Amino acid sequence: MTINLRVRKIKEKIFFTLSYISIAITLIILGSVIFFTFVKGINSWSISFFLSPQRSPLDPNQGIAHAIQGSLLMSFLAAAISTPISILAAIYLSEYASTAFREKAEYILDAMAGIPSIVVGVVSYLLFVLPLGTFSAFAGSMALAIMMFPLMTRASQDAFMRVGREYREAGLAVGLPKWKVSLHIVLYIAKNGVITGFALAFGRIFGETAPLLMTALGSRSFPTDIFAPTSSITLLIYEYSKSPFEIWINIAWGASLFILIMNLAINLVIKFSVGDRRWVI
Amino acid sequence: MGYIKIELDKVNAWYGDNHVLKDLSLSIFEKSVTAIIGPSGCGKSTLLRVINRLHETVEGARVSGRVLLDGKNIYDDDIDPVDIRRRIGMIFQQPVAFPHLSIYDNVAIGLKLNGFKDKAMLDKMVEESLREAALWDEVRSRLMDKGISLSGGQKQRLAIARAIALKPEVILMDEPTSSLDPVAGAKIEDLIINLKRNYTIILVTHNIQQAARVADYIAFLYMGRLIEFGPARRVLESPEIELTEKYLTGEFG
Ligand SMILES: Nc1ncnc2c1ncn2[C@@H]1O[C@H](COP(=O)(O)OP(=O)(O)OP(=O)(O)O)[C@@H](O)[C@H]1O
Ligand SMILES: [Mg+2]
Numbered sequence: 245m246t247i248n249l250r251v252r253k254i255k256e257k258i259f260f261t262l263s264y265i266s267i268a269i270t271l272i273i274l275g276s277v278i279f280f281t282f283v284k285g286i287n288s289w290s291i292s293f294f295l296s297p298q299r300s301p302l303d304p305n306q307g308i309a310h311a312i313q314g315s316l317l318m319s320f321l322a323a324a325i326s327t328p329i330s331i332l333a334a335i336y337l338s339e340y341a342s343t344a345f346r347e348k349a350e351y352i353l354d355a356m357a358g359i360p361s362i363v364v365g366v367v368s369y370l371l372f373v374l375p376l377g378t379f380s381a382f383a384g385s386m387a388l389a390i391m392m393f394p395l396m397t398r399a400s401q402d403a404f405m406r407v408g409r410e411y412r413e414a415g416l417a418v419g420l421p422k423w424k425v426s427l428h429i430v431l432y433i434a435k436n437g438v439i440t441g442f443a444l445a446f447g448r449i450f451g452e453t454a455p456l457l458m459t460a461l462g463s464r465s466f467p468t469d470i471f472a473p474t475s476s477i478t479l480l481i482y483e484y485s486k487s488p489f490e491i492w493i494n495i496a497w498g499a500s501l502f503i504l505i506m507n508l509a510i511n512l513v514i515k516f517s518v519g520d521r522r523w524v525i
Numbered sequence: 526m527g528y529i530k531i532e533l534d535k536v537n538a539w540y541g542d543n544h545v546l547k548d549l550s551l552s553i554f555e556k557s558v559t560a561i562i563g564p565s566g567c568g569k570s571t572l573l574r575v576i577n578r579l580h581e582t583v584e585g586a587r588v589s590g591r592v593l594l595d596g597k598n599i600y601d602d603d604i605d606p607v608d609i610r611r612r613i614g615m616i617f618q619q620p621v622a623f624p625h626l627s628i629y630d631n632v633a634i635g636l637k638l639n640g641f642k643d644k645a646m647l648d649k650m651v652e653e654s655l656r657e658a659a660l661w662d663e664v665r666s667r668l669m670d671k672g673i674s675l676s677g678g679q680k681q682r683l684a685i686a687r688a689i690a691l692k693p694e695v696i697l698m699d700e701p702t703s704s705l706d707p708v709a710g711a712k713i714e715d716l717i718i719n720l721k722r723n724y725t726i727i728l729v730t731h732n733i734q735q736a737a738r739v740a741d742y743i744a745f746l747y748m749g750r751l752i753e754f755g756p757a758r759r760v761l762e763s764p765e766i767e768l769t770e771k772y773l774t775g776e777f778g
Contacts, residue, residue, distance in 0.1 A: 342584065343584065413579060413615075413621075414617065415634075417579065417615040418611070418614070418688065418691060419608070420607070420634075424638050432625040433623070433624060435625070
C-alpha cells in the first residue's frame with residue numbers, strides 16, 4: 245500500500261466518523277426533546293386537562309381547553325384567509341406572470357418567509373391591534389395568515405409549475421379558457437403538492453408564539469369574540485412556564501407534549517393522504 | 526380540388542428572435558387529409574399551433590400574416606382564440622389523458638367545462654365520440670376508470686374522442702403515432718382515413734409511408750418555408766422540386 249492511498253483511506257474514515265457522530269448527536273438531541281416532553285407532560289394529561297379552561301393556579305382541576313380552542317380558531321381563520329389568496333397568487337405566478345416578474349416575486353416571497361416571526365407580530369400590532377384598539381383573535385389570525393401566505397404560495401406555485409405543459413395545452417386545445425385550465429386541470433393535477441404546502445404552513449403557524457404575543461395577547465377563558473384577546477396553546481405555555489406555580493408549570497409541559505404530538509400528527513396525515521414517500525418534518 | 530377550408534397567407538412565426546415560419550402560404554381542402562412533412566425542426570408543429578392559435582400561448586412567441594378559416598381571418602381582433610380552438614381540435618405527439626379524470630370525463634371535459642349540463646345528452650355524446658374514435662368497445666364497461674389506466678394507443682384514441690366530442694370542423698394531428706407501437710399506430714391510421722369523411726385533417730408526420738397511406742395532399746416544409754405542395758401521389762411519385770426529392774429519398778431528414 246502506498247503512503248498516499250493510506251492517507252486517503254484515513255481521510256475517508258475520519259470524514260465518515262465525523263458525519264456519523266453528527267447525525268447521532270442530532271438524533272440524540274431530538275430524541276431527548278421528545279422523551280423529556282413526554283415524561284414531563286404525560287402526567288398532567290387528564291379529562292379536565294382537555295376539557296377545562298384556566299382556573300386559579302392552585303386548583304388541580306384545570307386545563308388548556310380555552311387555549312386549544314383559541315389555537316384552532318386562530319389557525320383555521322388564518323388558513324381560511326390565506327389559503328384562497330395563496331392559491332390564486334400561485335396560479336398567477338405560474339400561469340400568467342412573465343418570467344421576469346415571477347422571479348422577482350419569488351425572491352420577495354422567499355424573503356418574506358424568512359422574516360422573524362416577532363417582526364410579523366410587531367407589524368400586525370401596528371396594522372390590526374392599534375386601529376381596532378384591542379388585542380384580538382382577529383389580529384392574531386391576520387399575523388398567522390401573513391406568516392402562512394409566502395410558505396403556501398411558494399409551495400403551491402412549485403406544485404403548479406411541476407404540472408407538464410402538455411396538460412395545459414390539451415385543455416386549451418378543447419376550447420377551455422385559460423382560467424378554467426388553471427382551476428380545473430392544473431390545480432387538480434397539482435393537488436397533492438398544494439395539500440402538502442398547506443399542511444406544512446399550517447403546522448408552522450400552529451406552533452407560533454411570537455406573532456400572537458403582540459396580537460392575541462392571551463386570555464384565561466374560552467374564546468367568545470374574535471375581537472377580544474384570546475389564548476393559544478403556545479401563549480399558555482409561554483405564560484405558565486414562567487409562573488411560580490407547580491400546577492401551571494406541569495400544565496405547560498402537558499401542553500408542550502400536546503403541540504408536539506399535533507405537529508407529528510399533521511406530518512403523518514400529509515404523508516398518508518398524499519401517498520408521498522417523503523418524510524416531511 | 527374542392528372547397529378551401531383553411532388558407533394560410535404569408536404566415537410568419539417567431540419564438541423570440543427565432544424566425545421559424547417564413548412567408549408560408551398554403552391551402553387546406555375540406556374533408557381531406559393534408560400531411561405536413563419535413564425534417565426535424567423545420568416548423569411542422571409550429572405550423573399546426575399557428576392554425577389553432579396555440580402558438581401565441583408560449584412566452585415570447587409571435588405570428589404575422591393571415592390564417593383564413595372559411596374565408597375569415599382567425600387573427601382578426603374580433604376573434605376569440607377560445608372559439609377557434611373549439612372549431613379546430615388538436616391531437617399531440619404524446620397522448621394526453623388527464624390523470625385526475627375518468628375515461629368518461631376525459632372525453633366530456635371540453636363539453637362539461639364549456640357549460641354543457643344535460644346528463645343524458647352528455648352520455649350520448651361521449652358514447653358517440655368514443656365510437657367514432659374506435660375506442661368504445663374497449664372501454665364501455667369501465668368508463669369510470671381513470672383515463673391514465675389505458676394503454677398508449679388507447680390514450681391517443683381517447684384524445685381523439687375528446688377532440689371529436691366538441692364536433693370540430695378541423696382536426697390537427699402532430700405525429701399522433703410516433704410514440705406508439707406499429708399495431709396501435711395502424712389503428713390510428715385507419716381511424717384517420719375514416720375521420721376524413723367528416724373532418725378536415727392536417728397530419729404532421731415524420732413517416733413518409735404513413736403520408737403515402739393516409740394523405741390526400743402533402744406539403745413539404747424545409748427550414749420554415751413551404752417547398753412543395755400538391756396531391757399526395759403527385760408529390761411522392763414525381764416531386765417538382767429537387768429538395769423534395771432529396772428528402773423523400775432519404776438523403777437528409
Ligand atoms: N417553445 C419553443 N420555444 C422556443 N423555440 C421553439 C419552441 N418550440 C420550437 N422551437 C423552435 O422552433 C423551430 C421549429 O420547431 P417545431 O417544433 O415547429 O419543428 P418540427 O418541424 O415540429 O420538429 P420535429 O419534427 O422535431 O417535431 C425549432 O428550431 C425549434 O427549436
Ligand atoms: Mg414537431
